[in-house]
Amino acid sequence: MKNTDAQFTVNGQSVTVSVEPRTSLADCLRHELKLTGTHLGCEHGVCGACTVIVDGAAVRSCLMLAAQADGCEVITIEGLSNRDDLTPLQASFRKHHALQCGFCTPGILTTAHALLSEEPDADADRIRDVLSGNICRCTGYVSIIEAVLDARAAYGHREAET
Numbered sequence: 001m002k003n004t005d006a007q008f009t010v011n012g013q014s015v016t017v018s019v020e021p022r023t024s025l026a027d028c029l030r031h032e033l034k035l036t037g038t039h040l041g042c043e044h045g046v047c048g049a050c051t052v053i054v055d056g057a058a059v060r061s062c063l064m065l066a067a068q069a070d071g072c073e074v075i076t077i078e079g080l081s082n083r084d085d086l087t088p089l090q091a092s093f094r095k096h097h098a099l100q101c102g103f104c105t106p107g108i109l110t111t112a113h114a115l116l117s118e119e120p121d122a123d124a125d126r127i128r129d130v131l132s133g134n135i136c137r138c139t140g141y142v143s144i145i146e147a148v149l150d151a152r153a154a155y156g157h158r159e160a161e162t
């Protein structure tokens with residue numbers, strides 16, 4: 001099958017890839033661009049492990065073709081921070097013990113980052129609802145929700161005055 005070119009931005013850098021038309025964005029990120037922080041679990045849109053941020057929205061990269069990313073701005077787990085240290089969201093996950101094996105964690109962090117960037121005041125119910133599409137098999141969601149709640153201040157959340 002003839003390759004197709006796609007040009008897009010990944011973590012602030014412009015890239016051009018030549019891929020088969022059927023190549024998923026997830027496979028492109030992992031195999032062509034070596035950004036292996038994006039994990040693949042189910043490969044059919046159920047587990048959320050492959051979630052990246054495309055033009056500000058959390059997207060399952062196993063369900064999107066690389067060719068469809070042409071002209072888009074993509075942020076992967078590697079691009080959440082330009083610095084060497086942990087982002088406030090990542091630090092909160094560590095503080096709350098919100099990961100064990102870590103397989104689901106890149107997808108949960110990108111999903112939570114996209115949510116809090118748009119909705120820094122998201123409450124526990126809203127966070128639960130949004131993260132319901134991310135399957136974690138070993139940590140348990142209580143600590144994950146607590147970590148996201150605790151990270152909201154870094155996104156501009158202000159505690160309601162009493």
Ligand code: FES
Nearest residue numbers: 041043045048062
């Ligand atoms: S690998 Fe994409 S949703 Fe599971």
Ligand code: FES
Nearest residue numbers: 100102104136137
């Ligand atoms: S930390 Fe292991 S699957 Fe979520």
